[in-house]
Amino acid sequence: MTMAHLLGAEAVHLEFPTKVVFDSVTIGINEGDRIGIVGRNGDGKSSLLKVLAQRLEPDSGRVTWRNGVHVGVLDQTDTLDQDDTVGHAIVGDAADHEWASDPKIRDVLAGLVPDLDWDARVGDLSGGQRRRVALAKLLAGDWDVLALDEPTNHLDVEGITWLAQHLKRRWSANQGGLFVVTHDRWFLDEVCNLTWEVHDRIIEPFEGGYAAYILQRVERDRQASVVEAKRQNLMRKELAWLRRGAPARTSKPKFRIDAANQLIANEPPPRNPVELSQMATARLGKDVVDLIDAGFAYGDNEVLRDVTWRIAPGERTGILGVNGAGKSTLLKLVTGELSPTSGRVKHGKTVQVATLNQELEGLREVAQDRVSDVIARKRTTYVTGGKEMTPGQMLERLGFTNTQLATPVKDLSGGQQRRLQFLLLLLDEPNVLILDEPTNDLDTDMLAAMEDLLDTWPGTLLVISHDRYFLERVTDQQYAVLNGQMRHLPGGVDEYLALSAQVSAQRVGRGRSGGASSVAPHDSGSSRAHGVSDNAGGSSSGVSSADIRAAKKDLARIERRLAKIEEAEAKIHADMAAHATDYEKTAALDAQLRDLAVERDDLEMQWLEASEITG
Known part of the structure; x- marks a missing residue:
C-alpha cells in the first residue's frame, strides 16, 4: 500500500559561511511516518527540520508541501509572548465552552499544564513551565504534520x-506525519517508526526506532568494513545492552533479533559489577555516606523527612521525582552542602564527592584558556577499563578534534563544554560522582561515549535525570522521592510512573468538585478546596474512619519494615563487596537479596492497597 506524500525536499543544498550542511539532499515524509532525526551536534539536524518546515530557505533545490497540508512547529528556543497569559497563549481567543468541550484540548491541558495558573504571565514562568505552555499551544491545534x-x-x-503516548494516539496508524529532533533515545524508540541519521552532508534513512537504527548501523559498518573501530565497538556495546535490556525494546518486529544476537555473541555485559565493587571498596572503604532518619526543611516547608539511605561503595543509583520533590536537596545532604534539620548524615573518611551540575560552574574560571592548557593542568594519564589513556585520548573519545584543543573554553558549544566538564571531573578521580541532568546538550553518539566511560568508572554513582534511557543504562537501581521520602523502585521507571500517576489521580480525586468547570485550570484551586469536605467523612468512597485508621497503622508498619529491608540490603551489598572472590559466600548473600526482594514486592503491594484507603 502506497502512503500519500505529505512534504519533502528535492536536491536541497544548504551551506553556512563556514561549512556545507547539505549537498543535493532529497528526502520525503509520507502519511504515517514518525521520523526521529539523529546525528552529531552541528551536523544539521535542526537545520533540516527548519528547511522541511519552510522556516529556512535552502541555497538551491526546493521544498514542497502537498496542497492543504498544515505543519505545526515547536522551536528549540522560546517564541512565546512574554506578556501573554498562560490561558491565552494556549487557546487564544477561543471561548471557554469551545476549548473545554474539546477532549483533545482537555487531554493536552491535563497532560502538560495541570497545575499552572491560567492567568499567570508567561514571562514569570520558569523555563520548564514555558516549554510546557509552548507544547500545549502547539498540540491544542489541528495539524497534518x-x-x-x-x-x-x-x-x-x-x-x-x-508526550510519547499523546503522539502515538494523535493520528491513526496511516495518517499524519511527525519528524522530531531529540537526543532522548527512549522517546525515539517509543514514538518513531523511521530514523534519519544526518551526517557528512547527507541524510541516511533507517527503518524503525533507535534500537533498530543501532542494529542497522552496526551491520552497515561491518559490511562496509569501515575503519572506525572505536565508534563501531561503542555501537556494539550499546546494541548488546539494548538486546539484554527491557523486553519491550527488543520485541518490535523491525528489530531483527537473530542478526542482533549474532553481532553481539562475543560482546561482554557493559559492566562487571563484582570487579567494580571490589575496586570501589578499595578506594572508599566500607563507609561512604549514611543518611539516618534525615530530614530537611526550608523554614516551615518540610522537603524531606525520615530518610534512611546507606550508600554502598560502588552503588549506582538513579533518583526520580517531579521538579520540586526534593531530589537536589537530597543530593546536597549527601555532598554535605546542606546539613539536615532532623536526623543525621555521616560521611566516610575517604569520601571525595564531585558533582556534574547544570550550571557549568567549574568552567567559568578557565573560560579564557585553551582546552589543551586546561587539560594539561590535570593528570597526565587516566586508567579506564584496564587501559591507560592520556587526557588527549580521552578528549578524542568524547568527540573533540585536534583543532578544538586550541580553542578557548568560552568558544566551545554547550555540548562541548558539557563534555569537557565531565572529563575534568573524571580526571580529578573522585570516588563518589553525582550527575545532575548530565544529558543536556549532548547528541546520541556523545551520550553513548559518556556511558561507555561510566561503565568502567570504579566508584559510587548517583544520577538525577529525566532521560529515561540514560538512567536505565548507567544505574543498577532507582529510587523515587515521593511525598518527602525515598521509595525504592524494584520495577524501575515503569513502577515510578505508575506510582506518580496514582498520586496524581488521588490529588485530582480530592480536588474534583463534581462539576464540568473543574476542567478549567483557573478553577483548580476552588475544586481542591471543595474536595476536602467530600473526603473527610469517607462516606463517598464507602470507607469507614475505622478502616482509615487501620490502614494508616498498616502504612506505618510497612514503611518501618521497608526501611529495615533497605538497611539489610545495604549490609548484604557491602558483604558481597568484601567477599567478592568467595563465590560460595556471594551466592548465599545473593539468595538472601532475592528473598528480601520478594518480601519487598509483597510489602509494596500492601502499601499501595493501604494508601488507596487512606487517600
Whole structure:
C-alpha cells in the first residue's frame, strides 16, 4: 500500500559561511511516518527540520508541501509572548465552552499544564513551565504534520511519557506525519517508526526506532568494513545492552533479533559489577555516606523527612521525582552542602564527592584558556577499563578534534563544554560522582561515549535525570522521592510512573468538585478546596474512619519494615563487596537479596492497597 506524500525536499543544498550542511539532499515524509532525526551536534539536524518546515530557505533545490497540508512547529528556543497569559497563549481567543468541550484540548491541558495558573504571565514562568505552555499551544491545534525540535527539553519523566503516548494516539496508524529532533533515545524508540541519521552532508534513512537504527548501523559498518573501530565497538556495546535490556525494546518486529544476537555473541555485559565493587571498596572503604532518619526543611516547608539511605561503595543509583520533590536537596545532604534539620548524615573518611551540575560552574574560571592548557593542568594519564589513556585520548573519545584543543573554553558549544566538564571531573578521580541532568546538550553518539566511560568508572554513582534511557543504562537501581521520602523502585521507571500517576489521580480525586468547570485550570484551586469536605467523612468512597485508621497503622508498619529491608540490603551489598572472590559466600548473600526482594514486592503491594484507603 502506497502512503500519500505529505512534504519533502528535492536536491536541497544548504551551506553556512563556514561549512556545507547539505549537498543535493532529497528526502520525503509520507502519511504515517514518525521520523526521529539523529546525528552529531552541528551536523544539521535542526537545520533540516527548519528547511522541511519552510522556516529556512535552502541555497538551491526546493521544498514542497502537498496542497492543504498544515505543519505545526515547536522551536528549540522560546517564541512565546512574554506578556501573554498562560490561558491565552494556549487557546487564544477561543471561548471557554469551545476549548473545554474539546477532549483533545482537555487531554493536552491535563497532560502538560495541570497545575499552572491560567492567568499567570508567561514571562514569570520558569523555563520548564514555558516549554510546557509552548507544547500545549502547539498540540491544542489541528495539524497534518508536526515538526518538533528537542520537545523533551525541560520535561520530567512523566511529561516525556505523556508526550510519547499523546503522539502515538494523535493520528491513526496511516495518517499524519511527525519528524522530531531529540537526543532522548527512549522517546525515539517509543514514538518513531523511521530514523534519519544526518551526517557528512547527507541524510541516511533507517527503518524503525533507535534500537533498530543501532542494529542497522552496526551491520552497515561491518559490511562496509569501515575503519572506525572505536565508534563501531561503542555501537556494539550499546546494541548488546539494548538486546539484554527491557523486553519491550527488543520485541518490535523491525528489530531483527537473530542478526542482533549474532553481532553481539562475543560482546561482554557493559559492566562487571563484582570487579567494580571490589575496586570501589578499595578506594572508599566500607563507609561512604549514611543518611539516618534525615530530614530537611526550608523554614516551615518540610522537603524531606525520615530518610534512611546507606550508600554502598560502588552503588549506582538513579533518583526520580517531579521538579520540586526534593531530589537536589537530597543530593546536597549527601555532598554535605546542606546539613539536615532532623536526623543525621555521616560521611566516610575517604569520601571525595564531585558533582556534574547544570550550571557549568567549574568552567567559568578557565573560560579564557585553551582546552589543551586546561587539560594539561590535570593528570597526565587516566586508567579506564584496564587501559591507560592520556587526557588527549580521552578528549578524542568524547568527540573533540585536534583543532578544538586550541580553542578557548568560552568558544566551545554547550555540548562541548558539557563534555569537557565531565572529563575534568573524571580526571580529578573522585570516588563518589553525582550527575545532575548530565544529558543536556549532548547528541546520541556523545551520550553513548559518556556511558561507555561510566561503565568502567570504579566508584559510587548517583544520577538525577529525566532521560529515561540514560538512567536505565548507567544505574543498577532507582529510587523515587515521593511525598518527602525515598521509595525504592524494584520495577524501575515503569513502577515510578505508575506510582506518580496514582498520586496524581488521588490529588485530582480530592480536588474534583463534581462539576464540568473543574476542567478549567483557573478553577483548580476552588475544586481542591471543595474536595476536602467530600473526603473527610469517607462516606463517598464507602470507607469507614475505622478502616482509615487501620490502614494508616498498616502504612506505618510497612514503611518501618521497608526501611529495615533497605538497611539489610545495604549490609548484604557491602558483604558481597568484601567477599567478592568467595563465590560460595556471594551466592548465599545473593539468595538472601532475592528473598528480601520478594518480601519487598509483597510489602509494596500492601502499601499501595493501604494508601488507596487512606487517600
